[in-house]
Every structure is written in C-alpha cells, then in structure tokens.
Amino acid sequence: MDEQEKLRILITDDSRLLRKKLREELERLNCEVIEAVNGKEAITLVLEQEPDGVILDIVMPVVGGIEALEFIREVAPDVPVVMLSSMGTPQKLMQCLKMGAIDFIHKPYTREQIIHTVERMKKLRNKRVDKVNAESYDDF
Numbered sequence: 001m002d003e004q005e006k007l008r009i010l011i012t013d014d015s016r017l018l019r020k021k022l023r024e025e026l027e028r029l030n031c032e033v034i035e036a037v038n039g040k041e042a043i044t045l046v047l048e049q050e051p052d053g054v055i056l057d058i059v060m061p062v063v064g065g066i067e068a069l070e071f072i073r074e075v076a077p078d079v080p081v082v083m084l085s086s087m088g089t090p091q092k093l094m095q096c097l098k099m100g101a102i103d104f105i106h107k108p109y110t111r112e113q114i115i116h117t118v119e120r121m122k123k124l125r126n127k128r129v130d131k132v133n134a135e136s137y138d139d140f
Helices: 014-026 038-048 065-073 090-098 112-137
Strands: 009-014 033-036 053-057 081-085 102-108
Touching: 009 014, 009 038, 009 090, 009 112, 014 033, 014 112, 033 038, 038 053, 038 065, 053 065, 053 112, 065 081, 065 090, 090 102, 102 112
Parallel strands: 009 033, 009 053, 053 081, 081 102
Antiparallel strands: none
C-alpha cells in the first residue's frame, strides 16, 4: 500500500454537525471519510467498507459506541478504534481501552488531537500492510 494512499476513516456520531466538522478536518488531512449515525450503522460499514480506522462516539441511539467497539473488536481486531465523547469518565476511558480502543478523545476535540489520531492510524495501517506482505512472502 502506497504511503500516500488516503487513510479511510469511519466517523460515527449521531450529531450531524460534529460529523460535518470532523469530516472537514479529516479531509484537510487527506483522509477519505465514511459516516455512520449510530453504532449499528458503524458495524455494518466496518464489515462492508473495511476502513483503516474508526472514530466512535459513546452515547448514540440504536447501538452505543461501547457495544459497537465490542463487536468491531470481534470482526476486525486489527482496525484501530478511537473513542470520542463528552461523557468521558475515567471509568469509561479505562473500559474502552481495556476493550481495545487505541485512544479516547474528549469533546470538544482539538485539531492537534485529530492530527495525532490520523498519524497513529496511518502507522498502524502501514504495520498491518507490512505484516501481510511479509506473510505473503513467507508463503513462497
């Protein structure tokens, strides 16, 4: 996978305004953005679109972020997930990290936090690609 290939990120939040602002921020960072309005939609899109990373709100209708994180870890364990919430208690933070989230961003987020998230997701994607390439090479 080319270093310059766009990072494909799924943002999941029931706030249309937050999704719009986050989409604009991510697109300025040369990311391709997929959007979901709740955890159920996020799970479907993870399965169908195979994003390079997921940003998940915690409190959403239908299926919340923690439940979505649990399912995503089962079906796509290598996809990095960052939780984004204004409901960030230390207990929720620890729960999400123990469940496999790579980070927890409190709303309102800063541009620097999003830049850091994108850089981290890009590094993790490149590690996954290198691992797959090495395993393919080992097959010969």
